[in-house]
Amino acid sequence: MLVTRIRVLVVDDSVVVRRLVTDSLSRDPDIEVxxxxxxxKIALSKVDQLGPDLVTMDIEMPEMNGIEAVRELRRAxxxxxxxxxxxxxxxxxxxxxxxxxxxxxxxxxxxxNVGSVQESLAQVASQLIPKIKALxxxxxxxxxxxxxxxxxxxxxxxPIRPAxxxxxxxxxxxxxxxxxxxxxxxxxxxxxxxxxxxxxxxxPPTVPVLLVQHMPPVFTRQLAARLDRLGPxxxxxxxxxxxxxxxxVYVAPGDHHLELRRSAGTLRIAITDxxxxxxxxxxxxxxxxxxxxxxxxxxxxxxxxxxxxDGRTGCEDVxxxxxxxxxxxxxxxxxxxxxxxxxxxxxxxxxxxxxxVAPAIxxxxxxxxxxxxxxxxx
Numbered sequence: 001m002l003v004t005r006i007r008v009l010v011v012d013d014s015v016v017v018r019r020l021v022t023d024s025l026s027r028d029p030d031i032e033v034x035x036x037x038x039x040x041k042i043a044l045s046k047v048d049q050l051g052p053d054l055v056t057m058d059i060e061m062p063e064m065n066g067i068e069a070v071r072e073l074r075r076a077x078x079x080x081x082x083x084x085x086x087x088x089x090x091x092x093x094x095x096x097x098x099x100x101x102x103x104x105x106x107x108x109x110x111x112x113n114v115g116s117v118q119e120s121l122a123q124v125a126s127q128l129i130p131k132i133k134a135l136x137x138x139x140x141x142x143x144x145x146x147x148x149x150x151x152x153x154x155x156x157x158x159p160i161r162p163a164x165x166x167x168x169x170x171x172x173x174x175x176x177x178x179x180x181x182x183x184x185x186x187x188x189x190x191x192x193x194x195x196x197x198x199x200x201x202x203x204p205p206t207v208p209v210l211l212v213q214h215m216p217p218v219f220t221r222q223l224a225a226r227l228d229r230l231g232p233x234x235x236x237x238x239x240x241x242x243x244x245x246x247x248x249v250y251v252a253p254g255d256h257h258l259e260l261r262r263s264a265g266t267l268r269i270a271i272t273d274x275x276x277x278x279x280x281x282x283x284x285x286x287x288x289x290x291x292x293x294x295x296x297x298x299x300x301x302x303x304x305x306x307x308x309x310d311g312r313t314g315c316e317d318v319x320x321x322x323x324x325x326x327x328x329x330x331x332x333x334x335x336x337x338x339x340x341x342x343x344x345x346x347x348x349x350x351x352x353x354x355x356x357v358a359p360a361i362x363x364x365x366x367x368x369x370x371x372x373x374x375x376x377x378x
Contacts, residue, residue, distance in 0.1 A: 005032040006136045009052035011043040011069070012036075012085060013061040017110070020117075021056055021085070024124040031132060040069025047078055053136045055082045056128070057104065059095045067099045074103035081105040081135040083128065088112050093222040097191060105334060106131055106188050109216055134188065134307045134335045168343045170351055174324055179368040180298040181207050181244070182361065183291045185284030185314070187214040187306025189334025191223055193354050194304065198231040200358035204247030205233060206365060207300075210258060210269075210291060212282045214306065217254035224251040240271040252282035259290040267294060278310040284338070288314025297322025300364050302357060303348075305333035309341035319347050326350050326360055 010021045010033055018036050025031045035050045037043035040057075041064040047055065055073075059066040070082055084107040086096040096107045108127040111120040182205055186193055190213045215223060221237045227249065228235035236242075238250035238258055244267055252258035253271060261270040277283035284303070288311060291299050301318045303311045305328055315325050325348050327339035332354040342348050352360055 005030055006132055007032055007034045007050070007053045008132065009033075009035050009037065009043065009046055009050060009055045011038075011040065011046075011055060011061075011066070012058035013038045014058070017058065017085070020111075020120060020124060021128070024121050024128060025132075027121075027125050028129050031129065040064030040066060040072070043069050044072055044076070047073060047080075052080060054080055054132055056085055057082050057099075058085050059087075059092065059099060066104075067095065067102050070099055070102045070104050081132075083108060083131055083135075085110060088216060088218060090218055090222070093219040096219065097222055097226055100191050105135060130307065131188065134337065168348075168351065169346065170343075171319070171325075171346060171349045173349050174297075174322055176367050176369070177322055177324075178298045179207055179300045179324070179365055180295045181291055182209040182300050182302070182365075183288055183318075184209065184211045184302045184304065185287065185306070185311040185338065186212070186304035187280075187308065187310065187335075187338055189305035190214070191226075193328060193333075194223075194227060195230055196354050197302075197304070197357045197361075198227050198233055198235065198249065200355065201231050201233060202358075202362060203232050205361070206246050208244035208246055209233065209249040210238075210252075210260075210287055211249055212252045212258060212284045212287045214280055214282070214310070215254050220251050220254040224249075227251070238269050238271060240269065242269040243267070244269070252287065255281055257282050257286045259286060260294045262294070278308060280308070280310050284311035285314040289317050292317040292321050292323070299323040300361065300368075301325045302361065303327045303339045303342050304354070304357070305335055306338035307335050308337050311338050312341040312345055312347070315342045315347040316345070324349050324364055326352060326357060326364075328352065328354050328357065 010018050012018050022033045025033055035046050037046045039061040057066040082104045084096050084099045084104045086092045086107050086109050088109045111123045224235050224237040233249050235249040237253050257272045257274050259270045259272055261268055277285050318325055327342050327348045329351045330336040343351055
């Protein structure tokens with residue numbers, strides 16, 4: 001059996017960064033850097049020549065920047081995953097979200113304030129390698145020699161995923177119960193999925209919405225501002241002490257957990273700096289557990305596309321308390337890690353394409369007696 005490595009094209013105008021990414025990826029025997037490009041224009045020809053499994057793409061480059069290159073690659077029907085290499089700044093966050101809208105798959109942030117080359121290598125490797133392996137399965141069963149037309153532009157397709165799992169069964173819908181909060185968790189592919197869900201809502205939710213998207217600081221503020229422009233709900237980055245309001249979506253700030261606390265009888269948001277959970281801060285499990293602690297089973301939990309299993313334990317608490325759990329299905333997920341972990345654990349009441357999530361949310365709210373208004377928007 002021929003075991004093939006994941007072939008990566010590195011695109012960056014900085015020789016130093018190209019070397020940093022290459023050296024970081026060379027630490028893993030399953031990954032091979034097959035080429036480099038110093039700008040987006042060169043990257044287009046390199047993709048045609050090399051047929052990489054995945055591309056890492058800088059944003060700011062001469063001649064053709066990363067966002068333009070992503071658009072051109074998608075226009076040319078290339079469907080391989082593209083991971084943007086971004087700076088942890090307002091401008092970098094905004095450009096990264098633009099790239100995701102243009103068709104990029106995910107992103108990592110460039111090392112900042114690190115003390116040595118070795119620390120930089122470790123930081124890049126810790127971010128990039130798990131994402132690459134989640135987005136591109138090893139083709140050990142086939143071998144690259146048996147994959148036809150490897151260097152031709154790929155036809156549009158759903159993101160590459162591991163082989164299908166066995167049948168996944170859903171739980172019977174729980175008895176009708178009041179819903180006092182909608183709680184959502186997402187990660188890889190989440191910004192696009194959240195955009196679809198929130199823009200598909202017909203009216204602002206009649207309950208507060210608490211949201212964890214795995215993102216660093218600055219990025220979550222930019223994400224909230226963009227989501228706020230898409231649908232009827234008001235979307236803000238959560239702040240410590242915020243009072244929950246129906247129709248408002250509170251996005252957990254990067255590198256902080258979002259929890260709930262009662263103060264003088266008033267339920268408020270608490271932004272905390274506890275240790276990472278599931279290697280994540282903010283963590284979906286932290287939010288879900290906190291919501292169950294305050295609302296019991298009067299919650300509706302939604303888990304969207306993402307790597308890992310963050311949210312599975314929190315969904316156990318939701319189900320045990322009598323709440324409802326919806327998850328995004330595998331075909332529409334960039335990575336069916338988080339929703340898949342919930343579904344395969346038998347914790348999902350419904351498994352839905354991302355386009356059906358918003359109607360399902362409104363249906364559950366209506367069934368629960370939390371009626372969706374007949375009209376009106378903010």
